[in-house]
Amino acid sequence: MANVQVAVRVRPLNERETKEGGRIIVEVDDKVAKIRNLKVDDRPDSFGDSREKVVAFSFDYCYWSVNPEDPQYASQDVVFQDLGTEVLSGAARGYNICLFAYGQTGSGKTYTMLGTPASVGLTPRICESNCVAFLSFSFLEIYNERVRDLLKQSNQKKSYTLRVREHPEMGPYVEGLSQHVVTNYKQVIQLLEEGIANRITAATHVHEASSRSHAIFTIHYTQAILENNLPSEIASKINLVDLAGSEKADPSYCKDRITEGANINKSLVTLGIVISTLAQNSQVFSSCQSLKSTANTGGDSGILVSPGTSSRGGSSQRQSYIPYRDSVLTWLLKDSLGGNSKTIMVATVSPAHTSYSETMSTLRYASNAKNIINKPRVNEDANVKLIRELREEIERLKAMLLSFELRNFSSLNDEKDENLKELILRNELKVGGPSIISRSRFELPT
Numbered sequence: 001m002a003n004v005q006v007a008v009r010v011r012p013l014n015e016r017e018t019k020e021g022g023r024i025i026v027e028v029d030d031k032v033a034k035i036r037n038l039k040v041d042d043r044p045d046s047f048g049d050s051r052e053k054v055v056a057f058s059f060d061y062c063y064w065s066v067n068p069e070d071p072q073y074a075s076q077d078v079v080f081q082d083l084g085t086e087v088l089s090g091a092a093r094g095y096n097i098c099l100f101a102y103g104q105t106g107s108g109k110t111y112t113m114l115g116t117p118a119s120v121g122l123t124p125r126i127c128e129s130n131c132v133a134f135l136s137f138s139f140l141e142i143y144n145e146r147v148r149d150l151l152k153q154s155n156q157k158k159s160y161t162l163r164v165r166e167h168p169e170m171g172p173y174v175e176g177l178s179q180h181v182v183t184n185y186k187q188v189i190q191l192l193e194e195g196i197a198n199r200i201t202a203a204t205h206v207h208e209a210s211s212r213s214h215a216i217f218t219i220h221y222t223q224a225i226l227e228n229n230l231p232s233e234i235a236s237k238i239n240l241v242d243l244a245g246s247e248k249a250d251p252s253y254c255k256d257r258i259t260e261g262a263n264i265n266k267s268l269v270t271l272g273i274v275i276s277t278l279a280q281n282s283q284v285f286s287s288c289q290s291l292k293s294t295a296n297t298g299g300d301s302g303i304l305v306s307p308g309t310s311s312r313g314g315s316s317q318r319q320s321y322i323p324y325r326d327s328v329l330t331w332l333l334k335d336s337l338g339g340n341s342k343t344i345m346v347a348t349v350s351p352a353h354t355s356y357s358e359t360m361s362t363l364r365y366a367s368n369a370k371n372i373i374n375k376p377r378v379n380e381d382a383n384v385k386l387i388r389e390l391r392e393e394i395e396r397l398k399a400m401l402l403s404f405e406l407r408n409f410s411s412l413n414d415e416k417d418e419n420l421k422e423l424i425l426r427n428e429l430k431v432g433g434p435s436i437i438s439r440s441r442f443e444l445p446t
C-alpha cells in the first residue's frame, strides 16, 4: 500500500501578471503551501466574515520556483533530484510509476514535465538517467477524447485515431500504438522533440503556447539482473503525463477552442471525480482495516468488518463506483490511479492574486489526491518467481527432514524419510533444470 505522493510547484509571475500589478499570495514553508485571500480583511471591524485569510495545505514536497535569487528557489534540477529520483528508484525495483502534472493553464505543467531547451524538465532528465536499462518508448496525446500517436512515421500524413482496449491482467492499453526502441540519449531526445512538435498547442488569451491535449509519454523499462545467480529481468512501466490546462471558457474563442476547452474540462472533471472517489474509498478501506485490527487485538467492539462495510457506517461506508471509463484520460490512467502503480502528482500554480480561485482549487484537488492509497506490486519475472518458490519449498522440506531425523535417529522411519528425500530431489532437479530458465533478451546467442 502506498499513498499518492503530491508535490506543489509555484512558478514566477509572468509578464502579463507583472503588468497587471500582480501581488504574490502564495508562500511555501518547507512542506506547507499557504495561500492568502486578499479580499478578506483582517481589520477588527471585519468581524463576521467567516472566510479564512490564509489557508495552509501540507504536501510531500513544495517547490518555490518564483525567484532564482531566493535561497529556497527550486530549480529543474532540485525537482528532478526529488521526483525524478523517486521515479527511477521505483522503476529499478520493478514498480510501475506514474508522474503527472496538474494545474491551471499557463501554471508550468509542460515546463515541469518537459521543460525548454534552455531548462530541461523531468522527462528528458529521467530518460538520461535511465540509460543503463533497456528502454522502449511510446508517446500519445488525447485530443478531443481521441487518442493520437505522436510518433507515427512522418510518411503517414493521416492522423490516426487509436482505440483503447482493456487486457484482463495488464489493464487498459492503446491498440496499435508505436513502440520505439532506443539505445542512447540522443535518440530519446530526437523522439521527444518529434512528439512535442506533433502535439497540438494553440494560443489562448492566457497562454500563447497552451497544450490543448493531454500527453502521455511511456517508458518501458527493462533491466537485466542476476538474482540468486540466475539471469532475470526487472520490467516496469513509467507513465509521464503532461495534462492540458484547465481554464474558464471564453465566449470570444473560435469554435475549435471552445470544443477543445469543453473536452479538456470534461476529462479534468472526470479526473477530479475519480481522484475524490478513490480518496474516499481509501479512507473507508483504512478505517475498516483499523477496525479489523482493533477487533483482532482484542478491542472491545469484537465485530469483524469486511472492506465494503463498516460496523458504524453501514451502507454509507461502502466502496463507491469509480467512473474511469467516463473519459479516455482516466481510462488510460486506471492502473496509475488506485491500481498497481506508484503515483506522483505535481500540482503547478501561479503565485499571483489574479489566479486566487484557480490556485485554491488546484491546492484542494492536490490535497484530496494525497489521500489515495495505491497497491503497487513488483513486476516479478515469472521464471524467477517459480524458482524462488521452489527454493523456499526445498528449504522447508530440508528443515522438516532434519527435524525428522533428529527426532527419530534411533528408530528411523525409512519409508517417510525416503519420501521426503525424493521430494527434495525432484524440486532440486526442477530448479537446476535448464528447461525452466528462458533466455534473457540480454544474453548473446551461442
Ligand SMILES: Nc1ncnc2c1ncn2[C@@H]1O[C@H](COP(=O)(O)OP(=O)(O)OP(=O)(O)O)[C@@H](O)[C@H]1O
Residues within 6 Å of the ligand: 010, 011, 012, 014, 065, 103, 104, 105, 106, 107, 108, 109, 110, 111, 112, 116, 207, 209, 210, 211, 212, 243, 244, 245, 246, 348
Ligand atoms: N518554474 C518556472 N520557471 C520559469 N518559467 C516557468 C516556470 N513554469 C512555467 N514557466 C513559464 O511559464 C509559461 C507557461 O508554462 P507552461 O507552458 O509550462 O504552462 P502549462 O501549465 O503547460 O499551460 P497549458 O495548460 O496551457 O499547456 C511558459 O513560458 C514557461 O516557460
Ligand SMILES: [Mg+2]
Residues within 6 Å of the ligand: 109, 110, 111, 209, 210, 211, 242, 243, 244, 245
Ligand atoms: Mg502545457
